[in-house]
Amino acid sequence: SQQGEEDPQALSIQEGENATMNCSYKTSINNLQWYRQNSGRGLVHLILIRSNEREKHSGRLRVTLDTSKKSSSLLITASRAADTASYFCATDRTTGNQFYFGTGTSLTVIP
Amino acid sequence: DGGITQSPKYLFRKEGQNVTLSCEQNLNHDAMYWYRQDPGQGLRLIYYSQIVNDFQKGDIAEGYSVSREKKESFPLTVTSAQKNPTAFYLCASSISGGPSTEAFFGQGTRLTVV
Numbered sequence: 001s002q003q004g005e006e007d008p009q010a011l012s013i014q015e016g017e018n019a020t021m022n023c024s025y026k027t028s029i030n031n032l033q034w035y036r037q038n039s040g041r042g043l044v045h046l047i048l049i050r051s052n053e054r055e056k057h058s059g060r061l062r063v064t065l066d067t068s069k070k071s072s073s074l075l076i077t078a079s080r081a082a083d084t085a086s087y088f089c090a091t092d093r094t095t096g097n098q099f100y101f102g103t104g105t106s107l108t109v110i111p
Numbered sequence: 112d113g114g115i116t117q118s119p120k121y122l123f124r125k126e127g128q129n130v131t132l133s134c135e136q137n138l139n140h141d142a143m144y145w146y147r148q149d150p151g152q153g154l155r156l157i158y159y160s161q162i163v164n165d166f167q168k169g170d171i172a173e174g175y176s177v178s179r180e181k182k183e184s185f186p187l188t189v190t191s192a193q194k195n196p197t198a199f200y201l202c203a204s205s206i207s208g209g210p211s212t213e214a215f216f217g218q219g220t221r222l223t224v225v
Contacts, residue, residue, distance in 0.1 A: 004153075030211060031211055033213065033214075035214075035216075040199075040219070040221075041218055041219065042117075042201055042203075042216030042217050042218045042219050043154075043201065043203075043214070043216040044216070045213035045214065045215070048212075048213060050211075088153060088154070090214075092211070098144075098156055098159060098169065099144070099156070099203075099214055100156075101146070101153040101154040101155075102153050103151070103152055103153040104153055
């Protein structure tokens with residue numbers, strides 16, 4: 001069974017606005033990652049946050065992690081049309097060596 | 112260029128036939144993974160390998176087989192036992208067997224059963 005669930009399933013915003021997507025997971029984790037997938041392509045790693053971190057930034061990306069709520073959020077600021085893609089969270093478990101991916105959020109940024 | 116390469120990009124298979132999807136990496140990564148992606152769903156793990164000559168079943172291994180004879184290569188065979196093989200298949204690799212580092216993905220193979 002999948003570990004992560006993203007919310008919302010789909011999001012449509014105007015260029016320049018911020019986009020926020022959330023990920024909830026079920027079991028304890030060591031770290032959580034966010035990936036991006038353009039249509040019909042492979043996934044590209046965006047950012048990794050460890051279980052002892054609460055917030056991390058990378059360029060226009062801001063990721064938060066709340067282990068007490070078993071949730072994470074990805075914020076993309078000042079969105080661009082090129083940000084249009086699907087975004088997935090991926091978690092591990094404190095036992096095992098696998099990545100578990102959620103169902104993804106499909107983001108559309110309208111120029 | 113370093114990276115992970117999947118081939119072919121598109122593959123058509125007749126019902127009842129086995130087909131092998133190729134995945135090659137030159138990143139010197141120990142761990143490799145195969146995922147299946149269906150529309151509206153996330154990635155589901157088929158098989159993974161943490162070291163040469165060793166691999167483990169994922170959540171949906173039935174109807175699939177793999178081998179890991181070389182560090183660089185992790186081919187996936189979709190057998191005739193797989194009831195619904197039409198899907199987008201993604202191969203990935205990471206430095207070590209633990210997911211504490213990022214995974215690098217290939218561009219995927221879209222398999223269609225005709």
